[in-house]
Amino acid sequence: xxxxxxxxxSLSASLEEIVTITCKASQGIDxxxxxxxxxxxxxxxxxxxxxxxxxxxxxxxxxxxxSGTQYSLKISRPQVDDSGFYYCLQSYSTPWTFGGGTxxxxx
Amino acid sequence: EVQLVESGGGLVQPGSPLKxxxxxxxxxxxxxxxxxxxxxxxxxxxxxxxxxxxxxxxFYPDTVKGRFVVSKDHARNTGYLQMNNLRSEDxxxxxxxxxSDYFDYxxxxxxxxxxx
Numbered sequence: 001x002x003x004x005x006x007x008x009x010s011l012s013a014s015l016e017e018i019v020t021i022t023c024k025a026s027q028g029i030d031x032x033x034x035x036x037x038x039x040x041x042x043x044x045x046x047x048x049x050x051x052x053x054x055x056x057x058x059x060x061x062x063x064x065x066x067s068g069t070q071y072s073l074k075i076s077r078p079q080v081d082d083s084g085f086y087y088c089l090q091s092y093s094t095p096w097t098f099g100g101g102t103x104x105x106x107x
Numbered sequence: 108e109v110q111l112v113e114s115g116g117g118l119v120q121p122g123s124p125l126k127x128x129x130x131x132x133x134x135x136x137x138x139x140x141x142x143x144x145x146x147x148x149x150x151x152x153x154x155x156x157x158x159x160x161x162x163x164x165x166f167y168p169d170t171v172k173g174r175f176v177v178s179k180d181h182a183r184n185t186g187y188l189q190m191n192n193l194r195s196e197d198x199x200x201x202x203x204x205x206x207s208d209y210f211d212y213x214x215x216x217x218x219x220x221x222x223x
Binding site for chain 1: 144151152153154157166167168169202207208209210211213214215216
């Protein structure tokens with residue numbers, strides 16, 4: 001199974017910072033990587049697909065990149081509404097596997 | 108508008124079966140992958156099942172293989188997750204979601220609690 005190691009597990013950031021969350025795959029997954037945001041008590045929703053493509057309606061302050069088997073989600077000048085949990089997902093091979101999640105708190 | 112609405116959750120005893128439904132609207136399940144993902148209380152997301160658009164193939168992780176069965180009824184535009192021999196570790200919120208390489212629409216989730 002492909003392991004997705006996500007870091008950090010939690011993060012507190014100011015509204016002026018650039019927030020970066022990473023997922024490292026245990027083996028190559030090409031561009032079969034997506035990112036999801038989840039607010040407490042709500043279902044996840046898609047932010048990024050195919051490693052770097054922004055989902056419909058997602059603000060342009062969200063972006064993503066890849067370097068080898070390390071995938072990154074970046075939030076530039078985050079807003080308070082960006083607080084919540086973030087997960088990566090690899091869909092290169094079954095079992096599809098999520099990263100462990102990152103709790104983002106904005107102060 | 109694309110919508111997915113889960114139903115069928117509840118409290119069941121260990122070893123019991125339970126069948127979840129996922130009613131789709133705004134798109135046709137016959138043209139889309141359907142997936143089930145769960146989230147134990149306070150934990151992260153875990154993929155538990157996927158089914159091809161035409162229903163010809165299904166996929167499961169080892170944690171549920173042989174106990175869970177995913178299916179679709181194209182006439183009703185509804186997906187299902189039949190869960191058998193439930194264990195306490197199956198206690199979770201269960202979401203259905205559309206998509207193959209990524210999950211672009213999710214339902215609101217339904218809670219399944221396995222406890223004696």
